[in-house]
Amino acid sequence: MAWQLFSPLDAIVEGKFTLVTFGKRTIGVTRLRGALHAVLNYCPHAGAPVCAGHIQGYVTSTGPGQIGYDAERKILRCPWHHWEFDLETGEGGCAGTGRIKTYPTRETDGAVWVDI
Amino acid sequence: MEHPLIDTDVHQNIPAEAWPQYLAEPYKSEVAAFGPRRFGYGVRFEDGGNRWDVKDPAGRSPDIHPDLMTMQLLDTYGTRYALLTGTKGSVAGIPDVDYAAALCRGFNDYTIDVWLRADPRYLMGIFIGLGDPALAVQEIERLAGHPQVKFVCFYGATTIPFGQRFYWPIYEACARHGLPIHLHPATTALSANPATSAAGTASTYLEAHIGVSQNYQGHLVSLVLEGVFEKFPTLKFAFVEGGFAWVPHVLWRMDKEFKGLRHQAPWLKRLPSEYVRQHIRFATQPMEEPTRPSQILPFFEILDAENLLIYASDYPHFDFDPPEILPRGLSDTARRKILHDNAAEFFGLR
Numbered sequence: 001m002a003w004q005l006f007s008p009l010d011a012i013v014e015g016k017f018t019l020v021t022f023g024k025r026t027i028g029v030t031r032l033r034g035a036l037h038a039v040l041n042y043c044p045h046a047g048a049p050v051c052a053g054h055i056q057g058y059v060t061s062t063g064p065g066q067i068g069y070d071a072e073r074k075i076l077r078c079p080w081h082h083w084e085f086d087l088e089t090g091e092g093g094c095a096g097t098g099r100i101k102t103y104p105t106r107e108t109d110g111a112v113w114v115d116i
Numbered sequence: 117m118e119h120p121l122i123d124t125d126v127h128q129n130i131p132a133e134a135w136p137q138y139l140a141e142p143y144k145s146e147v148a149a150f151g152p153r154r155f156g157y158g159v160r161f162e163d164g165g166n167r168w169d170v171k172d173p174a175g176r177s178p179d180i181h182p183d184l185m186t187m188q189l190l191d192t193y194g195t196r197y198a199l200l201t202g203t204k205g206s207v208a209g210i211p212d213v214d215y216a217a218a219l220c221r222g223f224n225d226y227t228i229d230v231w232l233r234a235d236p237r238y239l240m241g242i243f244i245g246l247g248d249p250a251l252a253v254q255e256i257e258r259l260a261g262h263p264q265v266k267f268v269c270f271y272g273a274t275t276i277p278f279g280q281r282f283y284w285p286i287y288e289a290c291a292r293h294g295l296p297i298h299l300h301p302a303t304t305a306l307s308a309n310p311a312t313s314a315a316g317t318a319s320t321y322l323e324a325h326i327g328v329s330q331n332y333q334g335h336l337v338s339l340v341l342e343g344v345f346e347k348f349p350t351l352k353f354a355f356v357e358g359g360f361a362w363v364p365h366v367l368w369r370m371d372k373e374f375k376g377l378r379h380q381a382p383w384l385k386r387l388p389s390e391y392v393r394q395h396i397r398f399a400t401q402p403m404e405e406p407t408r409p410s411q412i413l414p415f416f417e418i419l420d421a422e423n424l425l426i427y428a429s430d431y432p433h434f435d436f437d438p439p440e441i442l443p444r445g446l447s448d449t450a451r452r453k454i455l456h457d458n459a460a461e462f463f464g465l466r
Binding site for chain 1: 281342343344346347371374375376377378379382383384386387
């Protein structure tokens with residue numbers, strides 16, 4: 001792991017991924033409600049560019065017929081098959097979906113850094 | 117090696133002349149005068165549906181003569197228990213829910229009086245009309261607790277898939293009494309079916325009977341994804357006479373699609389296939405018969421048939437399967453579980 005300069009801070013867009021390639025890896029960074037999130041642009045299911053997906057909340061339920069919505073959770077859904085991944089942890093939305101790779105981020109002197 | 121046997125699909129009937137005695141008014145008088153209402157199946161059964169060799173020299177048929185059934189089936193095959201599943205699946209197609217309830221009540225009482233008393237190896241399911249869940253629950257409450265009443269009969273002919281909340285009062289009663297639901301085809305009850313195949317209405321019994329698996333797929337997907345087994349964690353379903361080679365396809369597809377569309381069934385806490393493995397069993401008859409018999413074995417392995425299948429003969433119907441129908445190459449343990457142990461555990465038979 002090593003901190004790599006990702007981009008100027010003003011290149012990061014709220015709710016959309018900015019992509020930078022490091023060697024064979026393309027990493028996407030976005031900002032959501034003030035927090036930066038960095039993920040590998042690769043879905044563990046079929047290798048889709050997961051950063052082209054949608055970021056949504058998480059549909060919840062306390063039992064059949066009970067539907068809620070956790071707007072605070074940040075869920076990235078893959079553009080190809082719409083699998084869900086938690087942007088904070090990388091974990092899949094249900095059993096059997098694996099996880100996406102996430103990276104620590106930091107902001108320093110107007111730039112974004114990613115620990116790759 | 118010989119194994120004990122539990123047969124999960126044995127068809128008893130009621131002779132036409134017995135109906136008036138077992139129906140309440142006003143249906144008693146109606147049936148005495150005009151006979152039971154006729155429901156147009158619209159397709160030809162195979163000569164009434166029975167094997168050609170089951171009548172005795174006096175012309176008696178085993179489905180209305182318990183002594184004959186006992187001799188031909190239970191004593192011949194060493195059956196420990198026979199689950200009586202009736203022949204009134206057409207009740208699913210009766211639009212008059214009060215008449216359907218009266219018919220079920222009469223049929224249940226007849227079965228208790230004549231069949232359960234004939235031999236303790238006979239176990240019965242409670243016939244209910246599916247058009248009015250409140251009436252169905254009344255009948256379940258009336259008969260649950262009888263020592264030979266072990267399940268509730270459902271028929272795969274309905275315009276409402278079984279997962280939907282319309283049926284939940286029935287499921288509540290079944291779960292509370294520990295009664296599994298036994299699903300049997302009635303897809304030929306045309307008036308109960310918007311279509312007897314997923315492509316439309318089948319022209320013949322041949323087509324409709326092959327299409328039972330399509331009907332069952334719809335019900336299975338509905339039961340799991342609507343969250344029935346989250347709502348009723350002890351509820352169990354036996355899918356009988358609908359085959360089983362289709363099951364892996366549906367389980368794989370459910371699990372795959374759920375991963376992307378989980379938000380449409382957010383109440384599920386596990387992958388859909390896990391609910392099936394915990395709550396649903398599939399009967400062996402009619403046994404899948406591939407071109408080369410050995411080709412069935414990979415399906416057994418994929419399905420985990422050793423744990424999910426239960427034996428059924430369908431006696432005395434013409435597509436009867438003897439216990440010897442199980443494929444060669446099956447382990448002795450698997451054979452015992454399919455012929456006996458799985459059903460014993462599922463239906464709570466000691």
